[in-house]
Amino acid sequence: MRYIIFYKPYGVLSQFTDENGRQTLKDFIPVPDVYPVGRLDWDSEGLVLLTDDGRLQHRLSDPQYGHPRTYWVQVEKIPDDEALERLTTGVEVQDYRTKPARVQLLTAEPTLPPRDPPIRDRQNIPTAWLELTLTEGKNRQVRRMTAAVGFPTLRLVRVAIGLLSLEGLSLGSWRDLTSAEVKTLKRK
Known part of the structure; x- marks a missing residue:
């Protein structure tokens, strides 16, 4: 399983493809089969979590869990x-x-x-x-x-x-979560 955080710049779509040629996650993250948990609008910036863990993605996206x-x-x-x-x-x-x-x-x-x-x-x-x-x-x-x-x-x-933050990330950069961060994320 992969768990990635990304500091999305303004003007980047929170998806991997765009028919209109706009910048997408693909322009920054060369990792196959991960998907954003929720969305961050094109005109917004900041932290995006990506994973291939469908169960976690569902739990973090479902409003009933209120993270x-x-x-x-x-x-x-x-x-x-x-x-x-x-x-x-x-x-x-x-x-x-x-x-x-x-x-x-x-x-x-x-x-x-x-x-x-x-x-x-x-x-x-x-x-x-x-x-x-x-x-x-x-x-x-x-x-x-x-x-x-x-x-x-x-x-x-x-x-x-949640407890994940932009700290230590520069604009347009990404990193894998540490095992401790993944454990914390799954506990919440």
Whole structure:
């Protein structure tokens, strides 16, 4: 069995093929027969877990198990306490209410590689960074949540899946999980 973590850059699809010629996981990971656990949108960056372990892939993808995923989210404007509380307790997004999330306004901009292309910079509109941990993963959920409370997402980086993190990975790089990491992942 293979268990891989990858630091996906902006503009890379979380799949191995694309009919339109866009960059995919194949451009970075020359390992056959592994598949991403869940998705990370083309316009998002960060940690992707890949495996050929179908049982683990199912357990980590199935919402009933609620494994945590943590994101650093740059938003337009500075969220107030009311917006943070709404994100924490759940918001109405399209036709569902999100589950409660852990939300924290970061006091400093996290250390990340520059995004290519950079986010749009509007000098008269400040931005802020949130750390947001979800236990569900619906399509474009983080972006929809921040927009629903009036603070649109400008940049989205998944920094952790459970206890796995981007620590030690550079943008566009990948590595196999250690045996200890695999054991921990399977226990959760």
